[in-house]
Amino acid sequence: MQRRNWMILVASVTLSACVGAPSAGVSPGRYEVFGVGEGDMLKLRSGPGTGFNEVLGMPNGTEVQVRECVSTGATRWCNVTLATSGQVEGYASYAYLRKK
DSSP: OOOHHHHHHHHHHHHHHHSSSEEEEEEOOEEEEEOOOTOOOEEEEEESSSTOEEEEEEEETTTTEEEEEEEEEEEEEEEETTTTTTEEEEEEEGGEEEEE
16 A cells, blocks of 8 residues: 555655646746847747747847746756736746846
8 A cells, every 4th residue: 555655755756856746946936038149049939948939039138027937857948938928928938037
């Protein structure tokens, strides 16, 4: 019986790590793009991952409103809208966002 419970626990932890689970420690609010290389842009994507289409590129200093973040693999992706236009929405890598 204990072994069965242990296997269920391991399976549920493994599954939750694979599925995009909400990411702790990221609070919704206003952020800005930073750390993008000279002449490059942070890609805003249609979903949380590099396999999703690019919506647009955001240079350093672009302000966004973070709604929530999810982790897929080792990367944390945040659902954001542009601060200047709430109509433009997508996912950006949290590694290039900092709180305003």
